[in-house]
Amino acid sequence: MNREPSSQPVAEHRSERVTESKKDISAPDGLPVPSRNWALFLDFDGTLVDLAPKPDLVEVPAGLTELLQKLFTQLDGALAIVTGRELCDVDGFLALMLPGAGIHGAELRRKMGGAPIVMDDSRGLADVIAELEPLIASDPRLILQRKSAAFTLHYRLAPEREAEMRDLAARAIRGHDNLELMSGKMMVEVKPKGANKGTGMERLMQASPFSHRMPVFIGDDITDEDGFKFVKNHAGLAIKVGNGMSSAGHRLASPAAVYEWLVDMSAYFERKQGQ
Numbered sequence: 001m002n003r004e005p006s007s008q009p010v011a012e013h014r015s016e017r018v019t020e021s022k023k024d025i026s027a028p029d030g031l032p033v034p035s036r037n038w039a040l041f042l043d044f045d046g047t048l049v050d051l052a053p054k055p056d057l058v059e060v061p062a063g064l065t066e067l068l069q070k071l072f073t074q075l076d077g078a079l080a081i082v083t084g085r086e087l088c089d090v091d092g093f094l095a096l097m098l099p100g101a102g103i104h105g106a107e108l109r110r111k112m113g114g115a116p117i118v119m120d121d122s123r124g125l126a127d128v129i130a131e132l133e134p135l136i137a138s139d140p141r142l143i144l145q146r147k148s149a150a151f152t153l154h155y156r157l158a159p160e161r162e163a164e165m166r167d168l169a170a171r172a173i174r175g176h177d178n179l180e181l182m183s184g185k186m187m188v189e190v191k192p193k194g195a196n197k198g199t200g201m202e203r204l205m206q207a208s209p210f211s212h213r214m215p216v217f218i219g220d221d222i223t224d225e226d227g228f229k230f231v232k233n234h235a236g237l238a239i240k241v242g243n244g245m246s247s248a249g250h251r252l253a254s255p256a257a258v259y260e261w262l263v264d265m266s267a268y269f270e271r272k273q274g275q
């Protein structure tokens with residue numbers, strides 16, 4: 001497997017495009033030819049959609065839902081969303097109830113259309129929110145996003161308050177040993193201790209149709225590093241979107257580059273099917 005150093009620059013998407021006559025699919029950044037034996041795990045924000053000033057404002061690219069539906073079928077159901085959001089939130093954007101791990105692995109849905117199940121202990125969350133809310137209420141730029149088993153404090157619109165928000169959240173969870181903080185892009189999350197995207201994928205991989213497949217994970221944030229570690233420990237493929245330090249062995253430049261690669265992947269599977 002290709003394992004470039006983590007400091008590598010983002011490759012120009014398609015700069016290494018290989019023509020059909022030489023190879024069956026374009027291979028940006030040395031990505032291997034796809035296999036229908038992959039278990040494909042996709043982060044949502046910053047990976048399938050561009051980040052937005054507020055979580056509710058992300059825009060789903062035209063054709064993405066149809067593309068994911070098609071890949072889901074082509075991979076015999078082994079396609080899942082692995083996100084910090086609640087799965088029902090992503091369902092709403094995609095108009096599709098894909099399998100997945102939500103809330104950084106604390107929530108699980110093994111089959112398309114199933115009800116998500118909270119897997120980890122989130123006791124005390126309401127008390128932490130009750131302590132924090134009055135402290136941030138005077139600044140409308142701070143957004144507290146509630147989830148069933150966690151919450152996220154977004155400060156994207158007030159970046160100068162970053163250190164203060166992290167301190168506040170750290171103080172609010174004192175005495176709640178089952179909870180922990182996780183930092184991401186312009187946000188801090190309070191979630192069940194130990195839950196992360198790696199544990200989410202591990203749980204999905206325990207059952208059909210994910211088990212016995214090669215895990216492939218695409219993500220963009222520091223919170224995706226647990227997922228990269230998991231797939232690398234299982235001889236899988238870790239793909240980082242955009243710049244920044246990462247343990248992932250591969251890069252795609254942007255959500256648009258992810259989309260193009262997925263389109264190529266689906267077309268490749270279709271051609272193979274027809275042969």
Ligand SMILES: [Mg+2]
Pocket residue numbers: 043044045046047219220221
């Ligand atoms: Mg992300």
